[in-house]
Amino acid sequence: MAKANWYPGHMVATQRTIRELAPYLTAFIEIADARAPAISRHTPMTRWIGRAQRILLLNKADLADPAVTRAWVAAYQKQGIHAFAVTAQDPKARTQIESVISRVLKPPYRLAVVGVPNVGKSTLLNRMVGKNRVATGAKPGITRGPQWIRLPGGWEWLDLPGVVTPGHSHDWRLQVLGIVPAPAEERSQLADRIWELTQDHDNPSGWLDWGKRRGFLRTGGVVDAQRAADAVLLAFQQGKLGRFSLEEPQ
Numbered sequence: 001m002a003k004a005n006w007y008p009g010h011m012v013a014t015q016r017t018i019r020e021l022a023p024y025l026t027a028f029i030e031i032a033d034a035r036a037p038a039i040s041r042h043t044p045m046t047r048w049i050g051r052a053q054r055i056l057l058l059n060k061a062d063l064a065d066p067a068v069t070r071a072w073v074a075a076y077q078k079q080g081i082h083a084f085a086v087t088a089q090d091p092k093a094r095t096q097i098e099s100v101i102s103r104v105l106k107p108p109y110r111l112a113v114v115g116v117p118n119v120g121k122s123t124l125l126n127r128m129v130g131k132n133r134v135a136t137g138a139k140p141g142i143t144r145g146p147q148w149i150r151l152p153g154g155w156e157w158l159d160l161p162g163v164v165t166p167g168h169s170h171d172w173r174l175q176v177l178g179i180v181p182a183p184a185e186e187r188s189q190l191a192d193r194i195w196e197l198t199q200d201h202d203n204p205s206g207w208l209d210w211g212k213r214r215g216f217l218r219t220g221g222v223v224d225a226q227r228a229a230d231a232v233l234l235a236f237q238q239g240k241l242g243r244f245s246l247e248e249p250q
């Protein structure tokens with residue numbers, strides 16, 4: 001995705017782009033993280049999209065609790081939002097998404113992918129365009145420069161910059177999901193939360209032993225808490241600790 005910026009000027013520019021694009025587009029394809037589908041949406045952006053058509057894709061469904069994701073999809077559908085759970089990393093996602101789009105919308109399909117950083121916009125675009133033309137990465141804001149991608153059959157995809165809701169940027173869930181950077185001094189606390197959620201309520205610091213067993217040690221055989229905490233965060237982000245949702249519909 002195009003590089004995410006954090007300053008207000010960028011927000012204004014994105015807002016202007018979205019408003020200018022809206023009449024030309026068939027729909028916005030809004031991507032959220034299935035593990036936290038409300039907080040990972042960009043609230044101002046949902047307003048900028050306004051009355052333009054939108055399809056909300058809850059991506060990384062492979063990492064979320066399937067029952068909770070079903071509840072989210074049902075809750076959004078009930079609000080009249082076309083919401084679907086997807087796993088952009090799965091090769092079958094392309095057929096699934098094309099079928100969803102053609103069920104909801106009429107051609108021509110001029111679509112812009114929008115969403116906060118790291119929710120899988122580039123992965124999804126790559127899946128849809130069939131070639132690795134958009135750089136992806138685990139760090140928020142990895143790619144630069146918006147671009148149109150035109151495909152046979154009248155499909156046009158636009159890659160827009162990642163944006164984030166500044167008001168939520170300290171939310172631990174966004175940090176755990178890699179949507180905003182986790183400050184170094186808070187990573188042990190985040191590891192505690194992850195451990196409590198995924199492994200052991202009675203011993204939230206159990207990740208220190210886990211890290212020790214994995215060889216994250218300092219001189220003298222003491223566990224390197226910083227490296228162990230980083231490893232826990234990464235393991236959670238990659239689904240290695242299991243499938244968990246961080247938010248449930250009200």
Ligand SMILES: Nc1nc2c(ncn2[C@@H]2O[C@H](COP(=O)(O)OP(=O)(O)OP(=O)(O)O)[C@@H](O)[C@H]2O)c(=O)[nH]1
Binds near residue numbers: 002120139143161
């Ligand atoms: N498990 C899983 N991982 C995914 C999925 N989609 C994307 N990812 C991973 O999530 C990370 C971020 O994906 P990107 O496609 O770079 O996300 P983005 O929204 O374009 O990110 P920005 O460039 O920061 O805006 C990468 O490590 C992807 O491999 C998915 O459906 N499942």
